[in-house]
Amino acid sequence: MTRIVLVFLAMNALLLAQDTPPKNPAANNPHLGNPQSIRSGMALYRTRCADCHGLDAGGYRGPDLTAVLAGGATDERLFQTIRKGVPGTEMPSTTEPDDDILMIVAYLRKVGTVPASETPVGNAENGGRLFAAQCASCHRVAGRGGRIGPDLTRIGTSRSRAAMVREIRTPSEWIPPSFETVTVVTKDGQRIRGIKKNEDVFSIQVMDTRERIQGYLKSNLQELVYEKTSLMPAFPAGRLSDSDLNDLVGYLSTLRGADLTVK
Amino acid sequence: MRACLTILLCSVTVALSAQTGTPLITSQDLLDGLKDSTRWLTYGGDYSSQRHSPLTQVTPENVNQLTAQWTFQTGTTGSFQTTPLVVDGVLYVTGYNNNAWAVDARSGRQIWRYRRELPEDWKGCCGAVNRGFGVLGDRLYMTTIDAHLLALDMRTGGVLFDVELVDYKTGYSATVAPLVVKDKVIVGVAGAEYGIRGFIDAYDAQTGKRAWRFYTVAKPGEPGGQTWPRGDAYLRGGGSIWVTGSYDPQQNLVFYGTGNPGPDYFSGAREGDNLYTASLVALNADTGQLAWHYQFTPHDVHDWDSTQVPVLADLTINGQLRKVLMFANRNGFFYTLDRVTGKVIIAKPFVETTWAKEIGSDGRPVMLPGHLPDEDGEKTCPDLGGGTNFFSPAFNPTTRLFFVTARETCATYYGYEQTFKQGEQYTGGATIRPRDQKNFGALRAIDPVTAQLKWEFRYTLGNTSSSGVLSTASGLVFAGDGEGNILAFDSRTGKNLWHYQLGVPIRSTAGTTYMVDGRQYLLVPSGSALTAFALPQRP
Numbered sequence: 001m002t003r004i005v006l007v008f009l010a011m012n013a014l015l016l017a018q019d020t021p022p023k024n025p026a027a028n029n030p031h032l033g034n035p036q037s038i039r040s041g042m043a044l045y046r047t048r049c050a051d052c053h054g055l056d057a058g059g060y061r062g063p064d065l066t067a068v069l070a071g072g073a074t075d076e077r078l079f080q081t082i083r084k085g086v087p088g089t090e091m092p093s094t095t096e097p098d099d100d101i102l103m104i105v106a107y108l109r110k111v112g113t114v115p116a117s118e119t120p121v122g123n124a125e126n127g128g129r130l131f132a133a134q135c136a137s138c139h140r141v142a143g144r145g146g147r148i149g150p151d152l153t154r155i156g157t158s159r160s161r162a163a164m165v166r167e168i169r170t171p172s173e174w175i176p177p178s179f180e181t182v183t184v185v186t187k188d189g190q191r192i193r194g195i196k197k198n199e200d201v202f203s204i205q206v207m208d209t210r211e212r213i214q215g216y217l218k219s220n221l222q223e224l225v226y227e228k229t230s231l232m233p234a235f236p237a238g239r240l241s242d243s244d245l246n247d248l249v250g251y252l253s254t255l256r257g258a259d260l261t262v263k
Numbered sequence: 264m265r266a267c268l269t270i271l272l273c274s275v276t277v278a279l280s281a282q283t284g285t286p287l288i289t290s291q292d293l294l295d296g297l298k299d300s301t302r303w304l305t306y307g308g309d310y311s312s313q314r315h316s317p318l319t320q321v322t323p324e325n326v327n328q329l330t331a332q333w334t335f336q337t338g339t340t341g342s343f344q345t346t347p348l349v350v351d352g353v354l355y356v357t358g359y360n361n362n363a364w365a366v367d368a369r370s371g372r373q374i375w376r377y378r379r380e381l382p383e384d385w386k387g388c389c390g391a392v393n394r395g396f397g398v399l400g401d402r403l404y405m406t407t408i409d410a411h412l413l414a415l416d417m418r419t420g421g422v423l424f425d426v427e428l429v430d431y432k433t434g435y436s437a438t439v440a441p442l443v444v445k446d447k448v449i450v451g452v453a454g455a456e457y458g459i460r461g462f463i464d465a466y467d468a469q470t471g472k473r474a475w476r477f478y479t480v481a482k483p484g485e486p487g488g489q490t491w492p493r494g495d496a497y498l499r500g501g502g503s504i505w506v507t508g509s510y511d512p513q514q515n516l517v518f519y520g521t522g523n524p525g526p527d528y529f530s531g532a533r534e535g536d537n538l539y540t541a542s543l544v545a546l547n548a549d550t551g552q553l554a555w556h557y558q559f560t561p562h563d564v565h566d567w568d569s570t571q572v573p574v575l576a577d578l579t580i581n582g583q584l585r586k587v588l589m590f591a592n593r594n595g596f597f598y599t600l601d602r603v604t605g606k607v608i609i610a611k612p613f614v615e616t617t618w619a620k621e622i623g624s625d626g627r628p629v630m631l632p633g634h635l636p637d638e639d640g641e642k643t644c645p646d647l648g649g650g651t652n653f654f655s656p657a658f659n660p661t662t663r664l665f666f667v668t669a670r671e672t673c674a675t676y677y678g679y680e681q682t683f684k685q686g687e688q689y690t691g692g693a694t695i696r697p698r699d700q701k702n703f704g705a706l707r708a709i710d711p712v713t714a715q716l717k718w719e720f721r722y723t724l725g726n727t728s729s730s731g732v733l734s735t736a737s738g739l740v741f742a743g744d745g746e747g748n749i750l751a752f753d754s755r756t757g758k759n760l761w762h763y764q765l766g767v768p769i770r771s772t773a774g775t776t777y778m779v780d781g782r783q784y785l786l787v788p789s790g791s792a793l794t795a796f797a798l799p800q801r802p
Contacts, residue, residue, distance in 0.1 A: 047681050050693030051388075051456065051527070055640075055677050060647075060694055061389075088340020088359065090390040093383070174698065177725070199723050200746035202762060 025098045026079035031106035041107030044100055052090065057111050062091065065108060070158030072257055078105050121161065122250025130248045134240070138232065142258035147211045148195060149232060150179060156255040164249045168240070171232040181231050182206060184216050185223035195231060288350065288398045290445050294512055300778045303349040306395050306440040306507035307655065308775070311575040314657040316776045319737040320783035321798060326739060326751045326761045328798050329785065333371030335793040337362065343788035344771035346395040346440060346655070348403075352779050355417070357393040357440075359791065361407050365420060368779050368786075371795060377420035382409050387436045388456035388688065394507065394771065397441030397448055399468050404448045406437035412450055412466055424471035428452055434459050434686050440507045444517060444548045447474055451504020455522045455540075455568070458689035461502030463519055463544075465551060475551030479504065479521045479539050486553075487538035496533050499683055501525030502540040506570040506653050511586070511602060516545045516554055518575070518588060518602065522568040527647075528636045528678040528692025529564075536561040541569045543590065545605060555605035560594045561627060564636055565618070565676060566647040566690075567593040574658050574665065575602060580712050589711045591656055591667040593649025596622060599711045611714035613707060614650035614669050618643050636678030636692050646674035646702075647694050648727070654771055655731035657740065659754055664717055665709045666740050666754070670727040672702045704728035706742045706750075708757060718757035722746070730769040733785075735776060741785065743769030749787050763796070765789040 031037030046055065052062035059065065068078075082101045085093035094101070131141075138149035155164070166173065175181070183193045184206060194208035204224065205215045209231070218224060240248070288304060296309020300318050308314045321329065341359025347366075348355040353374065354366040361379035366372065381391060385408060396415075397404040402423060403415045409431040414423040428450065429435045434457025442449040447465040455461065461479040466472065479502030481487030483494075491497045503522030510517050524540040526532050539553075541560040546553055559569045574589040578599075588602040595616035599608045610622035619628035634643045648670055656667040678692040696702075704727035708717040722728055722744040730743030740754045747768050751761040767790030774787035785796040 046679065046693060047690075048688055050677075051688065051690045054695045055693040056695050058695060060674075060696060090388065092386040094386075095384060199725075200748055200764075201723055201744060201750075201759070202748070202764075 024076050024079070025102060026075035026105060029075060029102045029105060031099075031103045032075075032109060034106065037103050038107050038110050041103035041105070041110075044104050045107050048094075049104065057108065066111065066158065069108060070154055072154060075105050075109070078108060121253065122246035122248070124247070124251045124254050126244070127247035127249070127251025130240075130244055131251055134235075135248075141255060143260055148207060148209060150176065152252065152255055154255065154257045156253045157257065159252075161249055161253065164252055165245065168235050168245060168248065171230040171234055172228065175230045179230070181227035181229060183223075183225040183227065184221055185225070186216070187220060187222050189222070193231075287400050290399070293399070293443060301349070301351060303347070303775045303777055304398055305348075305442065306346050306397075307509060307572060307574075310510040310512065311658075312507075312509040312572050312655070313574055313576065313660065313734070314655055314732065315659055315734040315736070317736045318776050318778060318783050319735070320778075321735065321739065321776075321785065322737040323739060323753050323760055325798060329751070329761055329763070329796045330799055331763065332784070332795045332797050334795075335364075335366050335371040335373070337364065337791045339791050341390060341392065342767065342770050342790055343793070344392040344394050344438075344653070345788055346772045347775060347786060347788065347793065348396050348398055349775065349777040349786075350398065350417070354786070354793070355396050355398070355403055356788070356793065357395050357405050359393070360391045361393070361409075363393075363396070363403075363405060363415070363420065365417070366793070368777065368784065368795075371793070375420040377415060377422075379407055379413070382431065385409055385431055385436070386434070386457070386686065386688075387454070389453075392438050393440075394438055394505075395440035397443040399443045399446075399448070402468070404441040404443065404468070406439055406441065406450050408436050408438065410435045410437045410452060412437070412441070412448065412464075412471070414468075414471060426466060426471040426473075428464060432686055434689075438505050442507050442510065442517065443468065444510050447548065449508070449517060449548070451479075451519065453503040453505040453522070455501030455503040455525050456527065456688055456690050457686065458499035458501075458525050458683050459503070460498050460500055461504055461522060461540075463504050463546065463551070465548075477544070477546055477551045477553065478502075479542075479544065480524075481538050487556075490536035490538040492534050499525050499689060500533065500537060500540060501527075503568065503570065505568075506572060509573045509575050509588075510548065511575055514545075514554075514586075514603065515548050516602075517548050518543060518545050518573040520569040520571050520573060520590070522570050523563050523566050526681060526683075526689050526691030527564075527566040528676055528690060528694075529680055530562065530635055530678060531680065532691060533562075537563070541567060541594075543569065543573060543588070543600065543605070545602070557600055557605045557607070557626065559590070559592050559596070559598065563594075564634075564678065565594070565643060567649055568652075569593065570653055571651060572655050574656060576658055576660055576711070578663065578712060580608060587711065589656075589658060589665050591651045591665070591669075591709070593645070593652055594618070594628075595645050595650035596628075597665070597667075597709055597711075597714050598622075599714065609712070609714045612650075613667065613709055613714075613716065614671055615644045615673075616650070617673070636676035638677065638679055640675040640677045640695070642673055642675050642697065644673035645670060646672040646696070647676070648672060652729065654729050655773075657732040657734035657773075658711075659734045659740075661736070662738075662755060663710065663712070664754065665711050666732040666734060666742070667707055667709065668728050668730050668732060668742060669705050669707045669719075670702065671705070672727060673697060673700055701725060702727050704745050706732065706740070706752065706757070708740075708754070720750075720752060720757045720759060728768065729771065731772040733773045733776060742773045743787075743789070747789070749773065749789070763794075765792075765794060767792075
């Protein structure tokens with residue numbers, strides 16, 4: 001009888017444990033924005049994380065954390081990933097105190113976001129109009145716009161003002177992977193220009209300028225041209241004045257994600 | 264009386280095995296290596312680690328007809344880094360998270376599965392991988408990620424003995440495929456990113472009792488100990504063993520490449536050459552006594568483990584037959600060593616290297632300035648992944664070509680002081696990839712006498728490969744790129760003859776090959792699946 005009661009209690013305890021929502025210390029992180037905590041978080045990051053994720057959090061053996069942050073990862077997700085690791089990968093779990101992890105999260109928030117002081121610059125309303133006229137045919141925001149250029153829905157959280165200016169004025173200086181320009185020439189002479197989405201020795205996958213995605217076997221091509229210039233046109237001062245650029249960047253800085261959930 | 268009983272018991276065991284048809288792998292079978300083409304009995308194919316199969320059914324002329332025959336999905340996470348063993352129609356395979364399987368080599372159907380729970384508090388730098396079984400008698404031997412050595416029953420996967428190499432909680436793990444030599448099982452430990460002191464162990468294959476241990480980090484006061492600072496830095500000195508060595512029966516020596524010193528990047532924590540890290544050690548197989556050593560990278564500060572595969576061959580050099588050991592090192596140099604003396608015969612870069620001008624006549628690298636990682640960072644080629652890494656090379660003794668997957672990469676290395684905490688990562692630095700860096704991988708064929716490149720096949724720009732290489736006597740080489748293809752090449756010219764997209768890039772091995780029922784199979788582990796290829800069956 002005693003045994004039955006004990007088993008029953010144990011089962012109850014188990015059920016209760018399952019019902020309890022997982023602890024989320026990141027919901028109230030006292031270290032966010034605290035310069036001293038961020039410095040400690042940086043030291044912890046350097047010794048525990050940097051060997052895999054790179055000293056600049058830009059990824060090496062492990063993923064690019066700046067991209068993870070720009071992709072909308074919440075502090076809770078960051079905390080739980082550090083705490084539990086990622087099974088089946090090289091990312092280990094840790095038994096370190098919550099406080100250490102929260103300081104690392106605070107540090108990552110610092111490296112992964114654009115300082116708030118940078119954002120309120122220019123006339124965002126005019127910038128929005130410029131964007132609709134000049135950029136939206138290629139770039140998507142919150143599910144609307146073109147697809148040949150990078151999706152800019154969260155660009156305000158992942159690019160500094162200086163980086164945006166550089167990428168608008170001289171877009172060919174650095175072209176992100178998956179957006180490099182190629183032209184494939186088929187054996188029947190058809191020329192298809194677009195961006196390279198993937199490639200190996202035998203095949204290439206392309207989104208053409210009409211946004212059609214298609215793979216090509218290299219053995220079926222007459223020619224494959226890797227172009228050094230981005231499909232994005234450069235916008236020098238003659239084409240986009242300093243003042244308009246300022247407004248455009250002001251608008252882009254307001255793009256910090258969108259909730260596309262159907263309510 | 265006891266002796267009589269023992270003999271009687273042994274006879275009974277042999278008789279039982281014979282009755283049940285279970286193969287008994289003898290020490291002679293291991294010495295014979297790939298002579299029996301239905302088998303693949305050691306990590307490197309045979310003790311020389313040439314990964315050169317005598318099979319000739321698949322040729323440069325018909326390889327383009329190779330067709331997938333079956334796929335075995337493990338259903339586990341993580342990528343294979345294993346070399347499956349093949350014994351008389353059955354594959355013995357180890358995988359991620361302490362899993363292992365016996366699989367029908369004809370059909371890809373599972374026969375048994377073994378799984379050992381991974382401790383929740385286990386930590387490791389580079390994934391819960393395993394590189395394969397060793398075999399002797401009717402027993403399989405595997406290391407576990409929590410630093411144990413297991414003996415499993417070949418028929419059932421049941422555990423016969425379980426011995427702890429060292430406490431995993433102190434940062435150690437084990438991933439290496441055991442090397443069975445005579446009556447001993449030789450293994451090592453990983454964990455140089457966690458401040459361990461590495462070692463190579465030999466265990467009695469029957470009892471699991473430890474026969475000898477060789478520390479890869481010399482203690483002050485012992486030979487080599489003067490290459491470490493005074494104090495206890497050597498206790499965190501690294502020197503992992505995570506890739507299987509080779510064996511020369513004539514000299515009775517085993518050869519192992521050793522891992523990086525710890526901490527990886529911060530030079531100030533360990534002034535000196537740091538013996539026997541980033542080295543090749545030649546040990547007596549019976550006693551573990553050091554016969555000679557050669558240090559590839561004295562005082563390494565770039566995480567360049569020398570845990571690549573030492574490949575043995577006898578080569579005629581300047582009219583003289585030499586016993587050599589060939590080694591493509593993570594530091595970017597290819598070496599041909601005399602394996603009797605440990606002296607360098609020739610050493611040249613096989614990828615872009617910026618840290619050393621050359622290997623001097625005294626065998627030491629002639630260093631170039633500006634390659635000591637510090638707080639400000641310094642750019643060095645190759646990157647921490649190295650000119651090559653743990654992926655097995657291959658050697659064709661007929662054409663005398665050494666085949667290796669090469670990586671053309673650079674990195675900015677940072678080094679800084681770090682307080683050691685037992686069981687925590689201890690690297691003393693980190694790296695970043697320069698934004699304009701365009702990495703690429705290539706399969707390269709090197710003449711080991713001149714260390715000159717004979718041919719190469721470049722993979723797509725922007726990605727490197729971690730695939731091993733397999734060579735066959737019909738004149739084929741198999742290797743994988745970084746995009747998920749397994750490719751076949753003409754071994755004399757490097758011409759690509761066949762490929763198949765596996766969906767996940769190969770890590771570590773390029774597969775093995777074996778005969779069953781008169782058909783030659785190519786077996787390729789990639790991701791968490793095994794795929795077997797063969798020529799179409801004629802009606």
